[in-house]
Amino acid sequence: MDPAQYRTVAGASFVAGGAVSILGIITAETQFPGYSTADRTISALGSSAGTPGSRAAFNGAMVVAGLLVLVAAYGLHRADGDRPLTAVLVVTGLGGLIGVGLFPAQTGLPHLVASLLTFGGLGVTALVVAGLVQGPFRGVSAVLGALELLALVLYVVLGGGTFLGVGGLERWVAYLALVWAVSFGGFLLAGDAGRARGRRLL
Numbered sequence: 640m641d642p643a644q645y646r647t648v649a650g651a652s653f654v655a656g657g658a659v660s661i662l663g664i665i666t667a668e669t670q671f672p673g674y675s676t677a678d679r680t681i682s683a684l685g686s687s688a689g690t691p692g693s694r695a696a697f698n699g700a701m702v703v704a705g706l707l708v709l710v711a712a713y714g715l716h717r718a719d720g721d722r723p724l725t726a727v728l729v730v731t732g733l734g735g736l737i738g739v740g741l742f743p744a745q746t747g748l749p750h751l752v753a754s755l756l757t758f759g760g761l762g763v764t765a766l767v768v769a770g771l772v773q774g775p776f777r778g779v780s781a782v783l784g785a786l787e788l789l790a791l792v793l794y795v796v797l798g799g800g801t802f803l804g805v806g807g808l809e810r811w812v813a814y815l816a817l818v819w820a821v822s823f824g825g826f827l828l829a830g831d832a833g834r835a836r837g838r839r840l841l
Contacts, residue, residue, distance in 0.1 A: 642718040643830070649714030650827025656707035657821035660736075663700020664813075667693040677804030681813055682754065686744035698740040705736030711824075724767050731760025755791075761816035762788035768823060776826045780819065787815040 640648075667684035668674055670692030674684070683689060685697035712728035715721065738753025765784025769777050790812040799805035 640717075645714040645718035646827050646830075647714075649711040649718065650824045652707045652711035652714065653820050653824030653827065655824075656704040656711070656736075657817045657824065659700050659707065660704045660817055660820075661814075663696050663704070667697035667700070670696060675804075676806045676810065678799075679806050680744070681806065681809050682739070682744040682750065683806075685740070688744075694743070698743060701736050701740030705732045705738075705740065708732030708736060721771065724764070724771065727760055727764050727767060730756060731764060735760050758791045758812050758816060759788070761820065762791060765816075765819045765823075772826075776822070779822060783815055783819040783822070787812060787819065790815055 664681060664684065671684055671689050684693045708728055709732040712725050712732060716725040735753055735757035739750065739757055742749035742753055744750050762784050765780045765787065769781035769784060772780065794808050794812050797808065801808055
């Protein structure tokens with residue numbers, strides 16, 4: 640395949656990964672009677688506190704989304720060879736999303752590390768992309784990445800100490816990251832690939 644085709648694979652993988660994550664969370668919520676999006680974390684859907692249906696939907700979605708991020712990383716690496724971008728995507732997909740799916744909340748530290756790698760990795764990826772591309776998406780990527788990381792810091796510091804509740808604030812973190820992932824996928828699929836440091840990148 641040529642670089643344009645690899646970028647198409649990466650773009651489709653980002654869109655699919657974002658969609659799988661969002662729909663997996665929604666599906667898991669429907670399988671968890673009495674679940675509160677304000678008072679319960681997202682990870683509770685895949686934990687031992689959940690139901691068999693919620694665990695299957697959430698943990699399965701996270702593993703699939705992580706695999707799709709790895710496919711996207713491969714596609715971008717083959718297309719453009721940007722090592723920092725490839726590295727952060729591999730860490731986010733393998734150690735982050737797949738880790739969240741394989742190590743549910745009741746596992747403690749492994750799950751916490753995987754969650755931080757997921758949220759932090761997607762925010763950092765958005766900022767890395769903002770430094771590589773030009774055009775309107777550069778600003779979009781920078782703003783979404785910065786807001787996602789800010790929300791992550793607030794979540795770590797405040798937890799459930801806001802009117803959103805612990806689950807509501809965590810959704811700000813998660814959905815900002817997923818909005819970026821789907822947006823970036825659309826950017827790649829559109830073929831309006833911006834320029835990075837004097838060469839075609841995306």
